[in-house]
Amino acid sequence: MSDRYAVVGNxxxxxxxxxxxxxxxxxxxxxxxxxxxxxxLDGFVATVEAFRASGGRGxxxxxxxxxxAFAFAQRRTARATMAGxxxxxxxxxxxxxxxxxxxxxxxRDITVRLGQGLGDASVLLLGAGGxxxxxxxPLLDAGVRALTVANRTVSRAEDLARLAxxxxxxxxxxxxxADAQARVRAGLPERFDLIVNATSAGLDDAAxxxxxxxxxxxRLCYDMVYGARPTAFMTAAAxxxxxxxxxxxxxxxxxxxxxxxxxxGVRPVTEPVYRRLRAELAGH
Ligand code: NAP
Numbered sequence: 302m303s304d305r306y307a308v309v310g311n312x313x314x315x316x317x318x319x320x321x322x323x324x325x326x327x328x329x330x331x332x333x334x335x336x337x338x339x340x341x342l343d344g345f346v347a348t349v350e351a352f353r354a355s356g357g358r359g360x361x362x363x364x365x366x367x368x369x370a371f372a373f374a375q376r377r378t379a380r381a382t383m384a385g386x387x388x389x390x391x392x393x394x395x396x397x398x399x400x401x402x403x404x405x406x407x408x409r410d411i412t413v414r415l416g417q418g419l420g421d422a423s424v425l426l427l428g429a430g431g432x433x434x435x436x437x438x439p440l441l442d443a444g445v446r447a448l449t450v451a452n453r454t455v456s457r458a459e460d461l462a463r464l465a466x467x468x469x470x471x472x473x474x475x476x477x478x479a480d481a482q483a484r485v486r487a488g489l490p491e492r493f494d495l496i497v498n499a500t501s502a503g504l505d506d507a508a509x510x511x512x513x514x515x516x517x518x519x520r521l522c523y524d525m526v527y528g529a530r531p532t533a534f535m536t537a538a539a540x541x542x543x544x545x546x547x548x549x550x551x552x553x554x555x556x557x558x559x560x561x562x563x564x565x566g567v568r569p570v571t572e573p574v575y576r577r578l579r580a581e582l583a584g585h
Pocket of ligand 1: 510527
């Protein structure tokens with residue numbers, strides 16, 4: 302019988318993970334099936350236990366269960382611990398192993414698919430919610446020179462910077478100085494090579510309210526949200542003169558590839574899967 306995996310969430314019908322993992326399995330010759338698992342909002346643990354008892358080997362975990370998955374895991378990677386959230390569970394003979402592949406997914410999409418080096422880069426990370434927390438440690442591990450966390454609610458950015466416990470991390474609001482010299486006087490980096498939008502402002506079709514003058518200083522403006530059209534953040538960045546923009550579809554595929562690697566010990570090739578999803582999103 303094929304090994305069973307699934308994505309568990311609520312809602313979960315929209316998830317593209319089954320299609321991504323079916324393509325990975327076909328490409329690598331792995332014998333597995335990958336399903337969708339809708340868990341009641343108060344029934345995450347029961348749903349996961351039932352899946353495991355019926356022979357399930359691992360799960361991807363999506364909204365709103367990543368914190369519960371963290372608590373459910375008996376062993377966790379350091380990056381999951383730093384994220385405070387788990388998006389990948391593996392059921393081993395000796396228990397439940399939890400990881401968080403979102404951050405490494407972002408790093409791989411930027412460095413491998415988009416070819417932008419992160420070593421020595423100055424990064425502006427917009428947002429201080431779960432998504433921002435999940436990518437913080439992998440960005441630091443990638444060797445960034447400075448990481449500035451800017452959030453609408455400044456105290457949450459400050460909390461995140463404290464949690465990171467790394468001298469490269471600074472916190473501020475969206476009202477950071479537009480002028481480079483004024484930024485330096487405020488103890489912030491002179492320029493930002495990469496701006497990452499990890500807010501959910503895009504749900505209101507809006508870009509975070511940072512000064513437009515910041516965009517052209519960046520080599521890349523990256524939105525963790527994805528869609529059929531460029532997001533409001535990408536549009537604002539391009540209009541202000543940023544050289545390159547990207548949405549989070551590549552991150553989605555890369556975090557899935559890291560989960561697949563954790564489960565099967567094989568790294569799938571992501572580019573054809575990314576291209577197919579992009580075409581599907583565009584309606585081709
Ligand atoms: P969250 O924990 O609810 O945090 C939301 C963040 O967005 C907070 O920093 C919040 O600021 C900010 N925010 C919300 N509305 C805003 C607005 N109108 N203007 C400015 N800032 C606003 O959510 P999350 O889990 O971090 O998710 C954030 C986004 O990342 C979601 O859209 C999610 O889909 C995306 N994501 C993508 C991937 C991927 O694979 N591509 C993976 C994970 C997440 P305050 O603190 O001031 O409220």
